[in-house]
Amino acid sequence: MVNGTFFAALSLRSRNRETLLPLVLLPISIPALLAMIQATTSVLTGEFEPTLWIKVLVAYVIVFTIACVLLFETILTAD
Amino acid sequence: MVTNIRKSSGTMPKWALAWFALTLVMLAFGFYKAMTAPTEATMGNLYRVFFYHLPHTILSFVFPYLNCGASLLYLFWRNRNVERAAGADAFALASAEVTVLYSTVGLATGMLWGRAAWGIWWAWDARMTTYLLLWLLYVSYLLVRRFSAAGQTAVISAVLAIFAAIDVPICFMSIRWWRTQHPAAVFGGGADSGIDPSMVPAVLWNMLAWAMWGAFVLGLRYAIERRRQRQANAYALGFLGDEGSSGFQETR
Numbered sequence: 001m002v003n004g005t006f007f008a009a010l011s012l013r014s015r016n017r018e019t020l021l022p023l024v025l026l027p028i029s030i031p032a033l034l035a036m037i038q039a040t041t042s043v044l045t046g047e048f049e050p051t052l053w054i055k056v057l058v059a060y061v062i063v064f065t066i067a068c069v070l071l072f073e074t075i076l077t078a079d
Numbered sequence: 080m081v082t083n084i085r086k087s088s089g090t091m092p093k094w095a096l097a098w099f100a101l102t103l104v105m106l107a108f109g110f111y112k113a114m115t116a117p118t119e120a121t122m123g124n125l126y127r128v129f130f131y132h133l134p135h136t137i138l139s140f141v142f143p144y145l146n147c148g149a150s151l152l153y154l155f156w157r158n159r160n161v162e163r164a165a166g167a168d169a170f171a172l173a174s175a176e177v178t179v180l181y182s183t184v185g186l187a188t189g190m191l192w193g194r195a196a197w198g199i200w201w202a203w204d205a206r207m208t209t210y211l212l213l214w215l216l217y218v219s220y221l222l223v224r225r226f227s228a229a230g231q232t233a234v235i236s237a238v239l240a241i242f243a244a245i246d247v248p249i250c251f252m253s254i255r256w257w258r259t260q261h262p263a264a265v266f267g268g269g270a271d272s273g274i275d276p277s278m279v280p281a282v283l284w285n286m287l288a289w290a291m292w293g294a295f296v297l298g299l300r301y302a303i304e305r306r307r308q309r310q311a312n313a314y315a316l317g318f319l320g321d322e323g324s325s326g327f328q329e330t331r
Contacts, residue, residue: 020226027215028242031249034208063245071238074154 004029006068009075032060095298102295105288112281125195132188134286136210138293139181140251143217145297146174147244150237157234165308168233171240173300175220177293182214206261209250216243 007025035056042050091099113130149171156164189207194200201207220239227235 020223023219023222023226024239027212027219027246030212030215031209031246064242067242067245071241074234075238 006072006075009072028064032057035060091299095295098291099295102288102291105284105291109281109285109288112284116281117275117277122196125192128188128192128195130281130285131289132185132192133282134289135181135188136185137286138290139178139185139213140247141290142174142178142181142293142297143213143240143244143247146171146178146217146220146240149174150240153233153237164233166305168237169301169304169308170297171237172224172304173297175217175224175236175240176300177297179214179217179221180296181289181293182210182217186210186214202261204261205253206250209246209253213243213246213250216246 004025007021007028035053039050039053039057042048042053109130113127116127116130118124119126149167153164153167153171156167189210190200193202220236220243223239224232224236
């Protein structure tokens with residue numbers, strides 16, 4: 001969600017923004033999506049432990065939230 | 080405002096040509112080393128693609144950091160030193176393109192080798208997925224450079240480069256963290272991994288040769304981008320007349 005907001009702000013004033021947003025957002029958010037799917041699969045089927053994927057998810061959230069918070073100012077003032 | 084439009088003969092400086100020649104020699108020598116290295120026990124001659132796969136993938140983890148560093152420098156210099164910022168931006172573009180080039184070769188050789196060794200082109204394991212992501216990120220970086228509005232290209236792409244660089248360590252560590260279809264790390268991968276000592280020279284020569292090649296392409300692309308920037312500046316300031324009437328039209 002943080003990523004979504006961030007990249008929406010990023011592409012806000014740019015040309016071809018309809019193309020730009022999904023293009024950037026897809027590769028960035030795949031790790032989170034993947035970890036969610038894997039963790040859910042593991043919880044539902046019980047075939048493997050979900051800990052690794054939950055760790056991935058937590059790490060992803062921490063890293064990207066920090067990066068977004070740090071860079072948000074730059075993006076908003078970009079001209 | 081002073082612009083630095085240089086009178087240039089339009090050719091490479093001598094040292095660049097010397098570097099290029101040396102690179103070609105190194106590539107040839109690396110090829111010789113790769114082809115004369117001892118045959119692998121189980122895969123036979125098939126494994127020789129490894130001498131191209133490994134240098135390209137390892138180098139495609141190096142160039143993103145150059146890209147990230149240049150992007151950070153751009154963001155730092157943006158409001159302080161315009162000329163240096165433009166240079167950093169050109170360098171970021173060049174390194175991103177070299178990243179895409181090297182990771183494309185890495186992906187292609189990996190798939191060819193996977194087909195031959197495992198019988199499948201692609202397995203969705205952690206290594207391949209993160210590597211595909213790396214490739215996708217830098218392709219999207221280049222597309223963003225192409226599609227964003229002229230004035231903000233540099234800032235947007237610099238920020239995106241920082242995000243893309245976050246994926247690199249994940250991909251780099253993926254074969255260490257997870258059990259993957261892809262074999263474990265060649266260097267520093269633990270007791271049960273690595274390669275026979277007789278293959279090490281070929282690997283290192285090829286790595287050096289391809290690193291030199293990458294540096295050459297990067298430098299060339301950087302020079303071209305700097306020239307384009309200077310020309311764009313000159314047009315913007317009206318030194319070279321109207322862009323349309325001079326017979327030069329940027330294709331966009």
